Amino acid sequence: MQKHYYLIHFQYLGFRYHGWLKQPELRTVGYMIEKTLKFILDHNRFKILVASRTDAKVSANHSAFELFVNEPLNPDQLLTDFNLNLPNDIKVLKIEEKDKNFSIINAPKTKEYIYLFSFEEKCHPFCAPLISSFQDHLDIELMKAGALLFQGKHNFTKYCTKPKPGATFEREILVSKIKENTMYKASFFPDKSYAYVIRSKGFLRYQVRLIMGQLLSLGRGEISLNDIRKSLKGNDNQPLRHIVPASGLILNKIEFD
Template sequence: MTAQRYKCIVQYDGTGYVGYQVQPNGNSVQTEIEKALKKMSNGQIIPIHASGRTDSGVHALGQVIHFDYPAAIKPDHLLRALNSLLPDDILIKSVELASEEFHSRYHAIGKKYIYRVDLDRFPNPFKRLYTTHHPYRFNMENLERAIKKLEGEHDFTSFCSTKTDKTDLVRTVYEASVRKDEANNELVFTFRGNGFLYNMIRIFVGTLLQIADGLKKVEEIDRLLEVKDRRKAGPTAPSQGLYLVEVYYDEEKLRNG
């Protein structure tokens, strides 16, 4: 029987994993999903492909994967079967049939992330794995002015880990915004763009928090975009505050949110 390609949207709590991708040093989200598919297919190994990797501790609300299953199954049946076999910190949110040409990574044209910062005076034990604690006074106006400078097409060398394997460090950020979630006493950063470099968003946040705290000026963003030197930017914010929210395959939706 001809294999059928399926596209899935996956949510996961990244706390207990070394990241999305299979790694030699611990368990991964990819490993768990492939284990579930192997059980469903009587021991057959079914590789899955994702829109991209996420690091250890990073969460996902809308990761996209695809795989070729060796039998035609109704999407809803596949959804229920997979979720019955996966651990509680991974959820297949949706399943749909995909054309044999579709590729979750190569056809992705952009992504949206959020980053959550807990502003409580003391660390909330129920947020410690899902936010970064930052209990300091800050200037919201300066933060909002600084973050807007990240929008547009720029060379983001200053905001990329030196461990990257990319040579082209130019990306377009369509949305860079921050809001105060009063109900939860959090800052919520949102970034939407055609691609993000290794640790780019976490370095954004680490630098922006320094500006909000008064350690750097708003104009520091302009200087960092010009000097293209990772050593001049702020620290890399912790992984647990970062969430992959959505992967885009439609240009209009990417540009307009």
């Protein structure tokens, strides 16, 4: 039987989900996608594989998954059916038909995450799904300098929790910077908020949140720029413990070859 392949671009607010991966008795993004597909197709003879698995409360402005199914589908109708039946915090953006040579695992050229945060004054509660609010003073200029240290090729052994067997810790970070947040705005957002932007081919488990934890420690004066430099040399295998909350993290975009 001939297989059919579809690349489905989508976005979601992750605040009420326990990540992507299906888990018993927990609401996950992957579970909602599969549940909706079963309803639309009226069967469960399909498989889905996501480009980037996110953790609990992490959102995605642009993610993608591949659908493997035995019958041909109309992409436009499938997109309409998805958005009619998915909950309001998940939206399908575009559907592309692919062939058997396409691989959702190998096709992503880069992945970009952003971490939204503010400091000193506590945010409006409506900000909670998107912005982490730190109520102490942060040296934002020092944090900007620290963010640049992660750019380039480094050993990220300390910036990973429970790595998979055979994980590669030598990674190249293409972009690592802190800038004022101009991407996401709302009337209840603080007057000034910031975005940590990081882009790479791929990331280790909790890598971005551990990097942001180091930058937060730097901004608080708890560590120095030299401490960050040392942490990237691979001489110490003890993982860092300061991990920031998940709800400020957004998978911003995936670039495909």
